[in-house]
Amino acid sequence: MNDPMYAVAVKSEELANKVLSSGRNVLMCTSDEAVYYDIPSRKKIHISEKNTDCFFDDLDIAEYVPDKGVYKVYQANSIENALVLSDKCNSSCVMCPYSDHYRRNAGVVCPEQVLKLINYIVTYPEHLTITGGEPTLIGEDIFDILELLKEKIPKTEYLFLTNGRTFSDREYFERMIDVLPPYTCFGIPIYGDSPQSHDKITRADGSFVQAVQGIQNLMNAGIAVEIRIVVSRLNCDNLSNIARFILKYLNKAFTVNFVGLEMCGNAARNRDLVWMDYPETFSFMKEAVNILCENNIRVGIYNFPLCSVEKGYWHLCKNSISGYKIVYYDECEKCEVKELCGGIFRSTFLLEKPEVKPVN
Numbered sequence: 001m002n003d004p005m006y007a008v009a010v011k012s013e014e015l016a017n018k019v020l021s022s023g024r025n026v027l028m029c030t031s032d033e034a035v036y037y038d039i040p041s042r043k044k045i046h047i048s049e050k051n052t053d054c055f056f057d058d059l060d061i062a063e064y065v066p067d068k069g070v071y072k073v074y075q076a077n078s079i080e081n082a083l084v085l086s087d088k089c090n091s092s093c094v095m096c097p098y099s100d101h102y103r104r105n106a107g108v109v110c111p112e113q114v115l116k117l118i119n120y121i122v123t124y125p126e127h128l129t130i131t132g133g134e135p136t137l138i139g140e141d142i143f144d145i146l147e148l149l150k151e152k153i154p155k156t157e158y159l160f161l162t163n164g165r166t167f168s169d170r171e172y173f174e175r176m177i178d179v180l181p182p183y184t185c186f187g188i189p190i191y192g193d194s195p196q197s198h199d200k201i202t203r204a205d206g207s208f209v210q211a212v213q214g215i216q217n218l219m220n221a222g223i224a225v226e227i228r229i230v231v232s233r234l235n236c237d238n239l240s241n242i243a244r245f246i247l248k249y250l251n252k253a254f255t256v257n258f259v260g261l262e263m264c265g266n267a268a269r270n271r272d273l274v275w276m277d278y279p280e281t282f283s284f285m286k287e288a289v290n291i292l293c294e295n296n297i298r299v300g301i302y303n304f305p306l307c308s309v310e311k312g313y314w315h316l317c318k319n320s321i322s323g324y325k326i327v328y329y330d331e332c333e334k335c336e337v338k339e340l341c342g343g344i345f346r347s348t349f350l351l352e353k354p355e356v357k358p359v360n
């Protein structure tokens with residue numbers, strides 16, 4: 001298989017020359033063609049006759065895979081960029097938006113490629129998500145990756161999405177905090193208030209004990225942790241107990257977010273076990289939200305359309321669905337709060353067609 005090669009996208013000769021002089025490959029995008037300038041081989045490769053200048057902006061990063069084409073892997077003017085460090089996972093959540101089949105057969109992410117990609121970031125991103133699968137499964141190389149990010153773009157806000165289990169290992173944890181960029185927040189899911197209730201959802205024995213220990217290690221070191229409670233039929237009647245558990249054992253959480261389902265992958269396969277319509281889900285969440293708010297824990301509600309949430313809780317709702325995944329219904333056009341509403345996942349719309357109620 002041909003290894004991917006990176007290039008900085010540019011639209012002018014002037015910028016191309018600047019990027020080339022920094023030792024980085026260039027993808028020159030014009031209205032007629034895209035040309036890839038590969039510095040090591042001094043080759044100029046004509047990629048496409050098509051109009052790529054509307055697809056790439058200056059300083060985006062393109063990945064060129066010989067015989068396949070070019071893909072955008074980093075968007076210079078976006079706050080939704082992500083570094084995927086592993087597509088595999090050591091848990092197997094019943095409502096994961098990826099399927100077990102995908103996780104099992106996912107290729108291994110090459111750490112050298114990740115380091116190369118980071119070196120192609122020539123803008124200063126406000127926000128960057130580190131994610132997977134479970135990103136820590138990339139192994140020891142994660143320390144080099146974090147160290148490079150800390151050295152190159154230390155002021156970026158990082159969101160590190162993980163199941164938190166690896167951070168229960170004290171030695172690993174100590175090595176990680178040494179190289180961690182300063183503005184990093186960890187997003188870690190808790191699905192239950194006990195090993196039984198959490199592990200039946202992750203389908204990984206020991207995952208609750210490890211995740212809680214990992215979160216406590218992070219919090220005790222003064223590192224921000226966002227706890228994510230993905231709400232499904234499997235834990236809807238346990239949410240208040242989870243809130244009380246958080247108050248008792250994880251009360252240094254930076255924030256607790258209640259997360260609605262993205263109905264694809266395992267979630268779609270297990271839809272009879274997990275799916276509940278949004279208003280019903282909200283009715284189960286309400287007491288847990290109140291418990292946390294009353295105890296001064298910051299709370300967010302992710303992935304819920306506004307019309308499924310009581311108006312008094314709208315200020316907690318976040319526009320959390322990535323732009324390319326959002327769907328609005330035709331009736332949303334007559335909704336007075338469409339501008340504020342984060343919409344619905346495309347996959348959930350296609351599978352469940354949840355009812356929406358335009359707000360007047």
Ligand code: SF4
Nearest residue numbers: 305307332335341358
């Ligand atoms: S009707 Fe549509 S735009 Fe309005 S709150 Fe519901 S989902 Fe959002």
